[in-house]
Amino acid sequence: MIDEINRYFTDIYFELHLAQQEAISHQSVRILQMVHKKQFVMIRDIAEHLSISHNTASEHVKKLVSNGWLYKERYEKDQRKVYLHLTKLGLQILKKNTELDGEKLQTALDKLSNNERIQIVKAFQLLSEVSK
Numbered sequence: 001m002i003d004e005i006n007r008y009f010t011d012i013y014f015e016l017h018l019a020q021q022e023a024i025s026h027q028s029v030r031i032l033q034m035v036h037k038k039q040f041v042m043i044r045d046i047a048e049h050l051s052i053s054h055n056t057a058s059e060h061v062k063k064l065v066s067n068g069w070l071y072k073e074r075y076e077k078d079q080r081k082v083y084l085h086l087t088k089l090g091l092q093i094l095k096k097n098t099e100l101d102g103e104k105l106q107t108a109l110d111k112l113s114n115n116e117r118i119q120i121v122k123a124f125q126l127l128s129e130v131s132k
Contacts, residue, residue, distance in 0.1 A: 016100040032094040035084045
């Protein structure tokens with residue numbers, strides 16, 4: 001079952017993803033995802049999540065900040081804490097590199113019945129919920 005799900009998932013992503021336009025590394029995409037999906041992300045959280053050194057995570061973050069995709073914000077109550085946030089451009093870059101192409105997806109969904117489309121949404125929702 002695991003192999004089947006992975007095969008279908010990678011097929012879907014391969015056929016329906018947006019064309020990559022920016023030069024962005026896989027780790028950079030993962031960092032943008034983490035900042036988007038979690039609250040109060042700091043460099044140490046990124047280092048731990050990606051199993052890289054703090055210095056390496058810091059270098060990745062510096063590049064993402066210089067690209068205008070992330071910004072840093074000091075926590076008012078504790079100035080030692082610096083949280084990371086996506087910029088509007090960063091969110092656009094993240095979507096381009098992680099989401100499916102809406103037009104391609106709509107074309108595929110149009111080939112299904114309304115009931116089948118509802119089943120797909122429910123299946124993705126269920127898998128998303130239990131994965132958290």
